[in-house]
Amino acid sequence: MTFPGGRRALTAVVALVLVVVGGLAWALWPSGQPVRGQDTAISVVDGPADDQHVTLDATFFPPASGGKAPAVLLAHGFGGSKQSVRDLAVRLAGRGYAVLTWSARGFGRSTGEIALNSPDYEVKDVRQLVDWLAKRPEVRLDRAGDPRVGIAGGSYGGAIALMTAAYDNRIDAIAPEITWNDLADALFPDAGGNGPMNGVFKKMWAGIFFSSGGSDLAPDGGLDAQSLAGLSGPSGAARALTPQQVQCGRFLPAICEMYQTVASTGRATPEAISLLRRSSPSSVPGGIRIPTLLIQGQRDSLFTLGQADANARQIAATGAPVEMAWINGGHDGGDSEPDWVFDRTAGWFDRWLKDGPGTTANAPGAGTGADAFTVSRDGGRDPGTRQTVLVHAAAGGYPGLSGTGKTTVTLSGPEQQVANPPGGSPASISSVPGFGDLLRSGGGLGVSIDVPGQAAAFESAPLAAPAHVTGSPTVQVKVYGTGEATLFAKLYDSSGGPVAVLPSSLVAPFRVTATEAGTPVTVTLPAIDRTFDAGHRMRVVISTTDLGFSTPATPSVYRIGLASPELTVPADPALITPSTGPAWWTWALPLAAVLAAAVIILTRRARPARSAGDRPDLADVPLVITGLGKRYSNGEKAVDDLSFRVDKGQVLGLLGPNGAGKTTTMRxxxxxxxxxxxxxRIFGHPVVPGAPVLSRLGSFVEGPGFLPHLSGRSNLELYWQATGRPAEDAHLEEALEIAGLGAALERAVRTYSQGMRQRLAIAQAMLGLPDLLVLDEPTNGLDPPQIAEMRKVLKAYAERGRTVIVSSHLLGEVEQTCSHVVVMHRGRLVSEGPVEGLLGSSTPNGSGHRLEDVFLDLIGESR
Amino acid sequence: MSAPASPAAGENTLGYAPGYSPGRTLPLRVEIVRQFRRRRTMAMFALLLALPWVLVVAFQFGPGSNGGNSLRLSDLATAGGLNFAAFALSVSASFLLVVAVALFCGDTVASEANWSSLRYLLAAPIPRDRLLRQKLIVALGYSAAAVTVLPLMALLAGTLAFGWNDIRVPGTGEIIAASDVLPKFALVIGYALVSQLVVAAMAFLLSVSTDSPLGAVGGAVGLVIVSSILQAVEALGSFREFLPTFWNTAWLDALSPQPDYSGMIKGVSISVTYSVILIAFAFRRFRRKDVVS
Structure with missing residues (x-):
């Protein structure tokens, strides 16, 4: 390759590297001013009698935009502290909010004891935080003492948002995430609809919930809502603890006692329910009248979608705008979509705190956006990373768990006997609370294990069409037997493969008193969002055990049958997945590329139109060279102002020492x-790359060029075929005779000697008997008899009106073969004319008529 | 040697030899024959045809993984001919087929320059654009044959060794009827072809720019390697979507129970974009290049 080409390639590589480095720098460059938090301790007074002094460890983040801005209280999850939400706070402050984070009483460095978001404790604390905010110069006020403020938080932090909103009318908007409506119901669910007194104790979640509050005696212990699944070991274990502390950690003694009672029996007590309900938004119906964005996780066996549904119904009943988002993750793991949740939450506050009416009164008409209800769905896999991607299906309104449309699917199955194993073990496994994705395979599918003999299954026929389920399906079963039965209902998606999928790994526990006649019970199955594919079956399984729940230890046997074969399936057809059609660039890029390619090709046509057209007057002149010049890339001239003419029938010798520019001229x-x-010009036609007139030229320049893997004959045959000319014009046999290779012709060229290749190459140049034959050093590598023969061949060739140009540095050769000679030296023409004429010219030293002497004189060197 | 008993040169008032026409130079058939008899062509095809059988033997000898419930692509390879072919394609697409395509497209012009035969073809004369066009068509043809022949042979080998069974989808273990998958399989092979187009175009551009066939092949493979490395840098975010190799495995989406073609469409778009521009540069460069080899 040439040097300019190399430089261009280098330029391209450098440009590519610059683009990549620039892109990286742009992507990674830190942007904006860092937001600085101001740590502060805020003293509050709470308790039923307002006599308990607590110091809350808080951090205030002034708005990055400066001036007076709406405030956001950012609450942390259970077991976390203000540090857990620091990143979120920084992002919100960067978006123009004054943000206050704090460690709730009993967490982190704050003093006090955990009271489970009680109106007497935590709610009073947060109200005083609102007072504190109202005094800050950075916070925008609606009126004196009433800041423009919203509350966001997940899990435990979400509940305080709801509770505070119910008890303090200064709050303007909230965005609680993965939290509860009724804590009693969440811990003692009953899918039969008979309330927590009849509920089945969610023992594993409750244990984790209480122990993470209990063991968290060290400051800044590391659990928050998002990572509740990743239980950390006890920190600060070296400290000596009192028995009370070991047992109850930082819980308020009343709560600790309540937990110990219910956890020992596995049954709810009225006292426990009333205590849990006091900490629940369900205890303040009509209390929350402000715009509320509810974000709940689909993979959440602790606070199910049903909890968010109850919140939505309760708040919507007051007329306040409510929007709902079902994200992918939850307390059971999955993708908690932090970026999407942040954008959604910040957008919610932008709407209601920055632009909104700013009061708790509802603005008429405000409320339902186009995405009032969004559901995160599986959007396939990203082809580059092979990670699953989520898409957000959206609808204009939230329809509740019974959907906007219902279909029924017919189940079938005989009555089946199921046994409750003694001690409740081994237990079926749906999810393992606290261990998140433990049971999930790479594809994010919940794997569920039912113990044989403990589960009854009822299955539908293969679905004729895909069924979209959004909400809680219901099924009616009958339980035969005696005594109280604790059962768990699940809805599987069975594809006929080895593994049936339990959507979101959720189960619906229910407790029923079995009778010999059969007790009918309508079971509300867990709320899910899933598409059951055509050909798949819906399978309802009723099992006697589940690892996450408290089940009776006494062995017993029941029979389970269907009370009605109909499984009621809710759907929300209004949910529309945004089109994931190809991005604009999918079409634009190739089109742009084709245009660019056209420009790239067309802006460099084959040759500048410098040469005039054909010269018919020169049609009989084989070769005319006029003012020819060529520089090396370093600027040195290889050929300089060369002009000569070759007439028909001549054998022209191109003579010159090495580096005279002979080969460059021939090229x-x-x-x-x-x-x-x-x-x-050849026969009057200008020579450009690929000029058709070159078909009248036969050439051999700077050595042979053959395909080494082909035989000599194949090489010549394929070469002639490549010219596209008729086979009979080739005169192949005559050319092969000149080559004189005999049997070697059928061997691969790579086995040839230098001389054989040379002869084959000359034969190739003579294929088609071209009118002008150009041979560069044709006798190199030939032995004397072959040289003599070659001489004859060339002379005979020219005698028939054809023209031969031979370059050589062998003077004798030229003298004997050529009729005319052109002498070149350092790229310039030194002499031209008939050989005889050159020899006849006088020589200064009179040493005789030898071309060699003439030549040396001409190029200015003497012996 | 003897002088040719040739007719005397007639009066030729045409600008070219009788029978010469630029449009008839270097017919595809001739170029195919010129390339086909090369050892590296033969060796590459022998390798591609033998690989499925080597894999079959490897699976026969390996410890039996049939009993397991694993649903990875590699563990499902023995589930049937279609599964085996998908596996063979997935293991070879990222490198072996890249090398094959780079070889056929990177070698084509550079090796002629290396043998010095390029100058005689150009002086024949074969117009430069036409030479490139014919060589590109033949090189792409060989590349397509390479990409096609491997999965087809794998299908044959897998069917003979493991039977003609419905395909089991990796991950979920779902079964899709063989007759439903077969057209998709054609689509997969077609996509594999298109996604190798970038490699082909890059190799071709390098082939035009250098006299060293190995340089051209290595350069194109190097591009794939650099692109794959950049692809792993998550900090690049969505920039990675525009890397030429980013979508190379998108064909797996076509074999899932719910085929999603958006990744493949993007992949085709990116591949075509790069290829068209690289090939345009190849033509531009070759047009006025001084052939000194």
């Missing part, structure tokens, strides 16, 4: 390299 003659100046 230009063949259209291989482009002259910088001047022109070459």
């Amino acid at each position: 230009m003659l063949m259209g291989l390299i482009l002259p910088d100046e001047g022109e070459i």
Whole structure:
């Protein structure tokens, strides 16, 4: 390759590297001013009698935009502290909010004991935080003492948002995430609809919930709502603890006692329910009248979608705007979509705190956006990373768990006997609370294990069409037997494969008193969002055990049958997945590329139209070279102002020492390299790369060029076929005779000697008997008899009106073969004319008529 | 040697030899024959045809993984001919087929320059654009044959060794009827072809720019390697979507129970974009290049 080409390639590589480095820098460059938090301790007074002094460890983040801005209280999850939400706070402050984070009483460095978001304790604390905010100069006020403020938080922090909103009318908007409506119901669910007194104790979650509050005696212990699944070991274990502390951690003694009672029996007590309900938004119906964005996780066996549904119904009943988002993750793991949740939450506050009416009164008409209800769905896999991607299906309104449309699917199955194992073990496994994705395989599918003999299954026929389920399906079963039965209902998606999928790994526990006649019970199955594919079956399984729940230890056997074969399935057809059609660039890029390619090709046509057209007056002149010049890339001239003419029937010798520019001239003659100046005409036609007139030229320049893997004959045959000319014009046999290779012709060229290749190459040049034959050093590598023969061949060739140009540095050779000679030296023409004429010219030293002497004189060197 | 008993040169007033026409130079058939008899062509195809059988033997000898419930692509390879072919394609697409395509497209012009035969073809004369066009068509043809022949042979080998069974989808273990998958399989092979187009175009551009066939092949493979490395840098975010190799495995989406073609469409878009521009540069460069080899 040439040097300019190399430089261009280098330029391209450098440009590519610059683009990549620039892109990286742009992507990674830190942007904006860092937001600085101001740590502060805020003293509050709470308790039923307002006599308990608590110091809350808080951090205030002034708005990055400066001036007075709406405030956001950012609450942390259970077991976390203000540190857990620090990143979120920084992002919100960067978006123009004054943000206050704090460690709730009993967490982190704050003093006090955990009271489970009680109106007497935590709610009073947060109200005083609102007072504190109202005094800050950075916070925008609606009126004196009433800041423009919203509350966001997940899990435990979400509940305080709801509770505070119910008890303090200064709050303007809230965005609680993965939290509860009724804590009693969440811990003692009963899918039969008979309330927490009849509920089944969610023992594993409750244990984790209480122990993470209990063991968290060290400051800044590391659990928050998002990572509740990743239980950390006890920190600060070296400290000596009192028995009370070991047992109850930082819980308020009343709560600790309540937990110990219910956890020992596995049954709810009225006292426990009333205590849990006091900490629940369900205890303040009509209390929350402000815009509320509810974000709940689909993979959440602790606070199910049903909890968010109850919140939505309760708040919507007051007329306040409520929007709902079902994200992918939850307390059971999955993708908690932090970026999407942040954008959604911040957008909610932008709408209601920055632009909104700013009061708790509802603005008429405000409320339902186009995405009032969004559901995160599986959007396939990202082809680059092979990670699952989520898409957000959206609807204009939240329909509740019974959907906007219902279909029924017919189940079938006989009555089946199921046994409750003694001690409740081994237990079926749906999810393992606290261990998140433990049971999930790479595809994010919940794997569920039912113990044989403990589960009854009822299955539908293969679905004729895909069924979209959004909400809680219901099924009616009958339980035969005696005594109280604790059962768990699940809805599987069975594809006929080895593993049936339990959507979101959720189960619906229910407790029923079995009778011999059969007790009918309508079971509300867990709320899910899933598409059951055509050909799949819906399978309802009723099992006697589940690892996450408290089940009776006494062995017993029941029979389970269907009370009605109909499984009621809710759907929300209004949910529309945004089109994931190809991005604009999918079409634009190839089109742009085709245009660019056209420009790239067309802006460099084959040759500048410098040469005039054909010269018919020169049609009989085999070669005319005029003012030819070519520079090396370093600027040195290889050929300089060369002009000569060759007439028909001549055998012209091109003579010159090495580096005289003979080969460069011949290459230009063949259209291989482009002259910088001047022109070459063959039979009157200008020579450009690929000029058709080159078909009248036969050439052999700077050594042979053959495909080494092919035989000599194949090489010549394929070469002639490549010219596209008729086979009979090739005169192949005559050419092969000149080559004189005999049997070697059928061998691969790579086995040839230098001389054999040379002869084959000359034969190739003579294929088709071209009118002008150009041979570069043709006798190199030939033995004397072959040289003599070659001489005859060339002379005979020219005698028939054809023309031969031979370059050589062998003077004797030229003298004996050529009729005319052109002498070149350092790229310039030194002499031209008939050989005889050159020999006849006088020589200064009179040493005789030898071409060698003439030549040396001409190029200015003498012996 | 003897002088040719040739007719005397007649009066030729045409600008070219009788029977010469630029449009008839270097017919595809001739170029196919010129390339086909090369050892590296033969060796590459022998390798591609033998690989499925080597894999079959490897699976026969390996410890039996049939009993397991694993649903990875590699563990499902023995589930049937279609599964085996998908596995063979997935293991070879990222490198072996890249090398094959880079070889056929990177070698084509550079090796002629290396043998010095390029100058005689150009002086024949074969117009430069036409030479490139014919060589590109033949090189792409060989590349397509390479990409096609491997999965087809794998299908044959897998069917003979493991039977003609419905395909089991990795991950979920779902079964899709063989007759439903077969057209998709054609689509997969077609996509594999298109996604190798970038490699082909890059190799071709390098082939035009250098006299060293190995340089051209290595350069194109190097591009794939650099692109794959950049692809792993998550900090690049969505920039990675525009890397030429980013979508190379998108064909797996076509074999899932719910085929999603958006990744494949993006992949085709990116691949075509790069290829068209690289090939345009190849033509631009070759047009006025001084052939000194």
